[in-house]
Amino acid sequence: MGCFRCTGKSSKKSENLNHDCSDNKTNKTQDQTASDAVKVNPDVNVKESEVKKEVVSKHDQLALDVKGLNMNEEVSKDGQTNGKRAQTFTFDELAIATGNFRSDCFLGEGGFGKVYKGRLEKINQDVAIKQLDRNGHQGIREFVVEVLTLSLADHTNLVKLIGFCAEGDQRLLVYEYMPLGSLENHLHDLPPGRKVIDWNTRMKIAAGAARGLEYLHDKMKPPVIYRDLKCSNILLGEGYHPKLSDFGLAKVGPSGDKTHVSTRVMGTYGYCAPDYAMTGQLTFKSDIYSFGVVLLEIITGRKAIDNTKSSKEQNLVAWARPLFKDRKYFPQMVDPLLQGQYPMRGLYQALAISAMCVQEQPNMRPVIADVVSALNYLASQKYDPQIHPVQNSWRNPSSSSHVRRESRDDDKRQIAVN
Structure with missing residues (x-):
């Protein structure tokens, strides 16, 4: 992608507004936004x-x-x-x-x-x-x-x-001021003693971020394409309440009969929609792709781009695409830090939403209102490890076929979203 001007890393501490002024931690990040x-x-x-x-x-x-x-x-x-x-x-x-x-x-x-x-x-x-x-x-x-x-x-x-x-x-x-910093800080490279965010919190964050994006796309006058959706730009307030931040790359969306805005390619490598990266044609579906990447990060705990992994696993979407094709691989995709504490049906549905968002063809991606509906439903389905079973399949890629059959029709109804 010679035409794609972007950075391979997001800044871990950039605008992660989570440290007290009296805290003497002043280590400056070397990453780029x-x-x-x-x-x-x-x-x-x-x-x-x-x-x-x-x-x-x-x-x-x-x-x-x-x-x-x-x-x-x-x-x-x-x-x-x-x-x-x-x-x-x-x-x-x-x-x-x-x-x-x-x-x-x-x-x-x-x-x-x-x-x-x-x-x-x-x-x-x-x-x-x-x-x-x-x-x-x-x-x-x-x-x-x-x-x-x-x-x-x-x-x-x-x-x-x-x-x-x-x-x-x-x-x-x-x-x-956002006291809990960025979502990135709670997913990747966790320091000793930092709490792992549970499944319910992850779905709450995903649904809230989607609602913020829906406001930009559907409620703002004129509508706005965010263009820089990533985990480091989702900040967390008390109770892990998510808010989108950093709108320096935002662009007024197309209006009337126009389908896109032609502009220089900007964004962060790993989150940028391939159609936008190749053509410079920015659409609302460009943001949907980026959201799908963020949702994948929330589910898997993996980074959008991770150069420490093998070549086949460095790009999160490229790693996930073949796994989307068979449900027996879904438990392999969930963040191991959850230690099996997640609902199997909720996992299927969340991965299905993400798979739809990162479709290569933009017209195959859902609109943000449909994503919000699906994630609001998932966020409302509370998982309690004291009541619901802890999944053993996070260690074993196979899961019972009858569970997959029972949930398949329900998944389709929910993920198709109206």
Whole structure:
């Protein structure tokens, strides 16, 4: 995929907003996020004379960013975007909130820049603050897209943008603080003592993430293609409540008779739909593919791309596709850390949803509303290992044929979704 500009790894700590400011863990990740490898030329065309004629306030500076990036959305001088208010903060306010961006407030680093935990006294709230790396042009575009997108959004499964700072050459975004960090932190490379999330929690997270994506596709006006759905961008609040984050690559979807948006290929390797990677034609079904990969990660505990495995198992979807064809292999696919504590029928149904989402042909993938219906049902079916049997088949790939026969028709009814 020579045309596919993406990174092979997602940042484990990037924007995983889960550390206390007093925690002295300041190990910086060496991984890259999608935007690390995406080369964007924003073609900023703001004339020098325009800047020289006036002293640019923090509100006006954001408007100049929009104008310079040749974007259609308008940002008014009072800090509103298309009628929705995002608070504006001065740089000094955010510096005070983070102890002048103290090292023990550092949470992680991604393509946009560094992320810090802070405390804003005037709103009496802990926040996460992303500070633009001023050495890269693509950060300005991501900053503007994120402000414009999240200022319009209001959903329980999207991270809330509290405000921003566009003062001089400073660009910062202020979000609600997500204490449990990212889904990636709870699936992969678990440190000693970290709790393994159980089956019920996994289905709850999957259903919530799907509802967030449904809001972007079906409820937003105009509708939005997320374009960067991955485990590191699903953040977790109290009770493992999931919220989609990082909308710097978001794109307004096609409208009218249009079927796609032609754009440069951006995203993270392993999550990007093959049709989009090959043609640059972005559709809502591109997000569905990415969601299918995330659901596979939730079920299997495997990474989308894992270079530590054998060549046949490095790409999660490529590894899973032949196993989808025969149910006797399904128990082999479940995360061994669950130790058999999952419902067999629920496993079949969850894998069926994932298999539908990662179909190579985009027209074969379901729409997000159908995925939400199926996952809401699965999340409602609570599994209790004290009542229901613990599966021994996680060690043995064969499972009883009568169980498979009994559940097959039910699976088809549920997974076909209406």
